[in-house]
Amino acid sequence: MTNQAKIAATRVYGPKYFVNILISIIxxxxxxxxxxxxxxxxxxxxxxxxxxxxxGLLHHKWNFNNYANVFSKVNILSGLKASVVFSxxxxxxxxxxxxxxxxxxxxxxxxxxxxxxxxxxxxMAIPYVTIMIPQxxxxxxxxxxxxxxxxxxxxxxxxxxxxxxFVRQYCYSIPxxxxxxxxxxxxxxxxxxxxxxxxxxxxxVVVQGLFIFIYIWNDYLxxxxxxxxxxxxxxxxFVARFSSGQIGSVGAANIPMQMTVAGIISLPLLILFLYTQxxxxxxxxxxxxxx
Amino acid sequence: xxxxxxxxxxxxxxxxWGLLFVAIPVLSVIFFVFLPALFSIYISMIEWNGYIPIxxxxxxGLKNFAAxxxxxxxxxxxxxxxxxxxxxxxxxxxxxxxISFLLAFVLNRKATHMKNSLRxxxxxxxxxxxxxxxxxxxxxxxxxxxxxxxxxxxGFGEVEWLRSPGLSRIVIITMLIWRNIGYTMLMYLAGLxxxxxxxxxxxxxxxxxxxxxxxKITLxxxxxxxxxxxxxxxxxxxxxxxxxxxxxxxxxxxGPVNGTESIMxxxxxxxxxxxxxxxxxxxxxxTALILFATFLQFMKKRKEEKYD
Numbered sequence: 372m373t374n375q376a377k378i379a380a381t382r383v384y385g386p387k388y389f390v391n392i393l394i395s396i397i398x399x400x401x402x403x404x405x406x407x408x409x410x411x412x413x414x415x416x417x418x419x420x421x422x423x424x425x426x427g428l429l430h431h432k433w434n435f436n437n438y439a440n441v442f443s444k445v446n447i448l449s450g451l452k453a454s455v456v457f458s459x460x461x462x463x464x465x466x467x468x469x470x471x472x473x474x475x476x477x478x479x480x481x482x483x484x485x486x487x488x489x490x491x492x493x494x495m496a497i498p499y500v501t502i503m504i505p506q507x508x509x510x511x512x513x514x515x516x517x518x519x520x521x522x523x524x525x526x527x528x529x530x531x532x533x534x535x536x537f538v539r540q541y542c543y544s545i546p547x548x549x550x551x552x553x554x555x556x557x558x559x560x561x562x563x564x565x566x567x568x569x570x571x572x573x574x575x576v577v578v579q580g581l582f583i584f585i586y587i588w589n590d591y592l593x594x595x596x597x598x599x600x601x602x603x604x605x606x607x608x609f610v611a612r613f614s615s616g617q618i619g620s621v622g623a624a625n626i627p628m629q630m631t632v633a634g635i636i637s638l639p640l641l642i643l644f645l646y647t648q649x650x651x652x653x654x655x656x657x658x659x660x661x662x
Numbered sequence: 663x664x665x666x667x668x669x670x671x672x673x674x675x676x677x678x679w680g681l682l683f684v685a686i687p688v689l690s691v692i693f694f695v696f697l698p699a700l701f702s703i704y705i706s707m708i709e710w711n712g713y714i715p716i717x718x719x720x721x722x723g724l725k726n727f728a729a730x731x732x733x734x735x736x737x738x739x740x741x742x743x744x745x746x747x748x749x750x751x752x753x754x755x756x757x758x759x760x761i762s763f764l765l766a767f768v769l770n771r772k773a774t775h776m777k778n779s780l781r782x783x784x785x786x787x788x789x790x791x792x793x794x795x796x797x798x799x800x801x802x803x804x805x806x807x808x809x810x811x812x813x814x815x816x817g818f819g820e821v822e823w824l825r826s827p828g829l830s831r832i833v834i835i836t837m838l839i840w841r842n843i844g845y846t847m848l849m850y851l852a853g854l855x856x857x858x859x860x861x862x863x864x865x866x867x868x869x870x871x872x873x874x875x876x877x878k879i880t881l882x883x884x885x886x887x888x889x890x891x892x893x894x895x896x897x898x899x900x901x902x903x904x905x906x907x908x909x910x911x912x913x914x915x916x917g918p919v920n921g922t923e924s925i926m927x928x929x930x931x932x933x934x935x936x937x938x939x940x941x942x943x944x945x946x947x948x949t950a951l952i953l954f955a956t957f958l959q960f961m962k963k964r965k966e967e968k969y970d
Contacts, residue, residue: 424806481680505698529690560679633794656852
């Protein structure tokens with residue numbers, strides 16, 4: 372070996388190289404640990420009833436019937452329908468209301484602006500636990516809870532403080548001249564918002580929308596209080612009540628079937644997230660710097 | 663002159679449109695946050711089961727609060743216990759902070775491989791459904807589950823994780839750590855990337871080792887993020903509910919043994935018994951705890967900043 376090659380070899384295989392390999396191994400093992408619950412969920416949904424425990428993820432008989440059978444055992448389609456309606460509908464409604472409000476707080480002069488903004492911000496300090504019961508009482512008083520989904524929908528139509536705040540921050544970066552020139556051309560605020568502002572703020576609004584979607588889809592406490600009407604139970608309620616044996620004809624012991632439904636409710640979000648992860652991660656990281 | 667009047671008209675129009683643009687969120691907060699909050703103060707002072715009109719309910723003043731705040735009250739033992747359980751569940755916070763920081767630190771190194779895929783994998787639990795994942799963890803910690811078979815390798819016997827108050831709390835804590843690491847790690851990663859590399863280079867030239875670089879540069883620059891993370895984690899920590907509720911397989915999360923219910927589970931249990939006055943009183947106690955804990959942290963931070 373020539374001297375030069377020796378130097379090159381120590382450079383590549385020096386102690387730092389082994390530290391890096393060790394770190395990589397630890398990180399990958401940790402990643403496996405983080406993924407394991409998902410893997411267990413998916414693979415167990417293919418296990419036969421008597422091989423749930425004490426078999427590896429792969430070494431068992433494969434049972435592909437659960438996905439076909441689950442729809443007849445529990446009315447999961449109705450839950451999926453409700454969840455899609457709520458997640459999509461509320462996300463759109465929150466995206467529109469909060470981006471309009473965020474724009475107005477940043478760029479329009481109007482009376483009571485500071486008071487209105489203070490009202491929005493104060494709502495962040497009041498935890499959900501304080502308001503959920505009286506909110507239920509109020510909505511029930513107007514007959515909005517016992518039948519249909521309105522008790523759940525109405526308080527969630529408007530965008531929350533965090534979303535409004537993010538949109539407002541983003542709107543500050545839009546030059547005033549853009550709005551002024553549109554005004555001189557005779558455009559009203561509604562036209563300005565939908566034609567000029569909204570296309571500009573779409574990136575931030577879409578990411579906030581993803582967070583809203585994830586939150587609504589996964590929400591359990593809200594639906595368990597406000598959705599009494601069985602026709603509007605969300606998929607989360609179905610899974611919780613199905614796995615505890617309260618509904619459906621399978622019961623609490625059929626773990627593979629439970630994992631099948633758990634997989635069905637997790638899959639849409641996982642796919643959505645993998646598709647959009649770049650934007651979600653970037654947005655979270657840029658918000659992290661500001662905190 | 664004409665320009666002046668159009669300007670004025672424009673301003674008036676702007677006022678109206680501005681108010682209309684913010685109307686829905688503002689009204690929503692007033693009607694669905696402020697009003698219920700005030701209403702709940704009143705409910706907390708009456709004895710009410712929700713079936714009779716609220717006007718006929720008897721006003722009892724602070725009796726509801728006394729039932730769980732004074733010693734020897736009807737619920738005082740359960741409340742104190744639930745508070746204790748909640749605080750032990752919050753042990754997930756230090757683990758979450760430390761593990762996430764270490765991960766972020768390592769992922770921020772130039773030499774680490776596969777950063778993006780690892781970051782993605784660590785973040786994945788954050789978007790998982792709490793209901794689905796709690797069902798999974800329930801089985802992982804089953805007597806015959808994976809955790810016990812792993813324990814058996816090291817010669818431990820069967821552990822009944824879900825039948826003892828202490829151990830079932832470990833299950834919930836594990837779940838909370840698993841779920842929150844991704845988000846916390848991202849926050850730290852953002853903070854780490856905000857520190858310019860030149861500072862580290864300069865420190866290296868001045869002879870600072872890796873430990874000194876971490877304690878003198880890295881940790882101080884992450885102070886604000888850590889503060890934000892702890893405050894938000896404590897706020898959500900007081901409201902831990904879904905994990906407990908699903909783990910114990912009834913809608914209100916009462917465990918098989920007394921001593922597993924968090925303060926939220928205790929609240930939902932009282933609420934399910936239609937004791938609405940009592941439930942409102944408890945919800946205000948939780949709110950007061952959250953506000954007090956947040957206030958304390960802000961005061962502490964202020965004090966520290968004074969001395970800096």
